[in-house]
Amino acid sequence: MSGEITAEATEASTSIRTQPSTRARPVPFAVTVIVLAGAVALTFLVSNYHLFQLTMLVGYAVAILGLNIATGYNGQISLGHGAFYAVGAYTAAxxxxxxxxxxxxxxxxxxxxxxxxxxxxxxxxxxxxxxxxALTTFALAVAVPQLLKFKGIEDWTGGVQGIVISKPEAPFGLPLNPDQWLYLFSLGVAGLLFLFAWNLIRGRIGRAMMAIRDHALAAEAMGIDLALLKTRTFAVSAMYTGVAGALSAIAVEFVAPDSFTVFVSIFLFVGLVVGGVASITGAIFGAAFIVFIPNIAEQVSKAAPGAIYGVILIAFMYLMPSGVAGLLRRLYHRLVPSSR
Amino acid sequence: MQGVLHQILSGLATGGIYASLALALVMIYQATHHVNFAQGEMATLSTYIAYTMVTAGWSYWVSFIATVVVSFIMGVVVERVLMRPMTNAPVLALVGVFIGLLLIVNAMTGWIWDFTIKTFPSPFHSSTPLLGGFLSGHELGSTVVTLVMLLCIYLFFRHTSLGLAMRAAAYNPVSSRLVGVRVGWMLALGWGLAAAIGAIAGMMIAPIVFLDPNMMAGVLLYAFAGALLGGIENPLGAVIGGFAVGVIENLGGAYVVGTELKLTLALVIIVAVLMIKPSGLLGRTVMSRV
Structure with a gap:
């Protein structure tokens, strides 16, 4: 009996030790304002192609945030969030x-x-x-392209051909081109979603989600309805990733089954780990990683992004399990001792 | 009726390949309770190695044996280098390492052999279909190879002291260590064996699905389904499950959902087994006290 208790206790303590960011620590207000102002300023500073990349980045950040809500904060490891991304993209298209x-x-x-x-x-x-x-959601992710190609829904999905849509013009006669407008629009949507996630995580529900992740039995004993909270968490998580998919479909102006292979899910997972598991700001770093690294790596070889993703994923698991966000947080606490 | 029989027999032929890969998954699961997401990609890499040897002019069976040996070593090295430090890591970290391995191996095969589809030779030539037209020469040959391999594995685990030590290490690592079994090396051997089995499965399926870096994604899914159907704790169950999934896939593809949704069938089997009987058909139900 005592052996079982110790085993249980060590298990709980390891899961806490390896996931250090158990609380959503607010990024200082000033930093948030500066980053947002910088992001808005970029609209007028960079080329349309880079704006398109930034729009994709914003979309991925929302998707990774969604994955983080289920996987990072609630401990439900999903390798199938590409499916929700596809659902959102196809719904919009x-x-x-x-x-x-x-x-x-x-x-x-x-x-x-x-x-x-x-x-x-x-x-x-x-x-x-x-x-x-992880296994079941992985199976879901592998099956997504086949489901999208299904003949019965071809009238809607366009089958293998996919659907072509067009980029919206800026409304109210604003002096912006479509790329600039879409970037600002995505930024606004993402800002709202990030604010909502931050409120959710630091509140009662967020604490309950983390309690389930760290020790489901203890959480249940404290009166948390596991089934209710876990399914709802998954729904919120899917919702975020779906909205991100819709944003990306509008930005790319095209959806097709083969853009939603298992690698979408895997890349979201890579972004999650690299940015920082259970970190809201981590989603942004993760998104930047999966948007910009392939561009750099593809100059070496078509296969290089995959290899680099893989190596970096494993390296992070060994050396930096709390991701970029965790590293920055540690640096910040070291530089500003009063913040501890 | 002829058609049904044909579907069942060719389902058994591909089922044998799923059974092999399912067995590879179960071997690693039994020892470490990990599910190796990269098992399929490792098998693909092995198949490419065989492809290189065959195109370099080696005879098929020499390449076959060389590939099995190389894959075995590869499996051992992966366990020693990558998995060993992760022994007590949380599940998320393990999934991360497996996915990382999958990405690296996939990219590597694409990098070295590029992404074009290649044909892979089959050693079993026959211009006329066998068994009254039900099976092609390759289907029959690959089934025989699979069955021989399964028999060898069975004999190895039942009747050699190394096999016994490996089973002991998987069943009760602490006691095994006390009686002098080197548990760490037994795990590494298990990984090596799993990689070798995967290599055989890869070489047997490649003539059917053609060789490309992503060829195993679907096969791996069926193998998962097979392993779960039979009971992921039970090697015999996994083999039976693999054969069963092959037949279900073929019958379902021919008569129920059509070939376009075959992969979804694997997803349905996985979800159904986990929902209805999580321990599988032959697995034992594990009770855990809390």
Whole structure:
């Protein structure tokens, strides 16, 4: 009996030790304002191609934040978030091309549909823990392109051909080109979503989510409804990634089954780990990593991004399990001793 | 009826390959409770090594044996270098390392042999279909190879002292260590064996699905489904599960969902098994006290 207790205790303590950021620490207000102002200023400073990249970065940041809510804060390891990304992207594309819905109105609909699908997937996910959930979601991710090519829904999805949509013009006669407008629009959406996530995580629900991750049994004993909270967490997580998918579809102006292979899910996972597991700002670093590293690496070889991702993923697991965000946090605390 | 029989037999032929890979997964799972997401990519790499040897002019069976040996060494090295330091790591870190390994191996095969689809030779030539037209020469040959391999593995684990030591190390590492079994090396051997089995599976499936860096993604999924269906704790169960998934895949693809949704069938099997009978058909239910 005593042996079991010790085993339980060590297990709990290792999971705490390896995931140091158990609390959402607010980034100082001033830093947030400076970063936001800088991000807005970039609209007028860089070329359209770079703005497109930055729009993708913002989209990935939201997607990784979504993955982080389920995996980082709630401990439900998902390798299948590419599926929700695809759901969001296709929802936006289908609504815009078949139903003439304006682009901004597709986002809430994409959010609702991905949240519902996330909630439904969250149910079987309740029965799986750890590796089994990773396995099942991995299977989902592998199956996504086939599902999208399915003949029965070809009228909507366009089958293998995919759907072409067009980039929205800036409204109200604003003196912006479509790239600049879409970047600012994504930035605004992402800002709201980040604020919402930050509030969610530092509040009662966020604490309950982390309690489940660190010790499900103790959390249940404290009166947390595991099933309810875990499925809802999965739904919120899917919602974020779905909105990100919709944003990316509008930016790329095209969706096709083969853009949503298993590697989308894997790259989101890489971004999560590199940015920082259980860190809200980490999502931004992770997104920057998966947007810019391939550009640099592809100059070496077409296969280089994959290899670099793999090496860096393993290196982070060994050397920096708390990611870039964890590293910056440690540096900050070292430089500003009063912040401890 | 003829059609159904044909589907079942060719399902068994591909099922044998799923069974091999499922067995590789179970071997690692039994010893460490890890599911190796990179098992498929490692098998693909092995197949490319065989491809290089065959195109360099070596005879098929020499390349076959050389590939199995190289893959075995590769598996041992991966365990020693990558997995050893991760013994007590949390699940997320393990998944990270496996996914990292998958990315590296996948990119490496793409880098060295590039991404174009290649044909892989089969040693079993026959212009006429066998067994009254039900099986091609390759299907029959690969089934025989798979069965021989499974028999060898069975004999190795049942009737050699090394096999016994490996089973002991997986079953109860602490006691095994006390009686002098080098548990760490047994795990490494298990990884080596799994990689070797994967290599054989890769060489047997490559003539059917053609050789490209992503060829194993689907196969790995079926192998997962097979391992879970049979019981991921049970090697015999995994083998039976693998064969069963092969048959289900073929029948389902031919009569129920069509070939476009075959992979989704694997997903459905995985979810169904985990929902209805998580221990699998032959696994034992594990109770955990809290």
């Amino acid at each position: 289908i609504l815009m091309s078949n139903f003439d819905v304006p682009y901004w109105a597709t986002l809430p609909i994409a959010a609702i549909i991905s949240a519902i699908i996330g909630f439904l997937i969250g149910f079987p996910a309740l029965r799986f823990t750890g590796l089994y959930l």
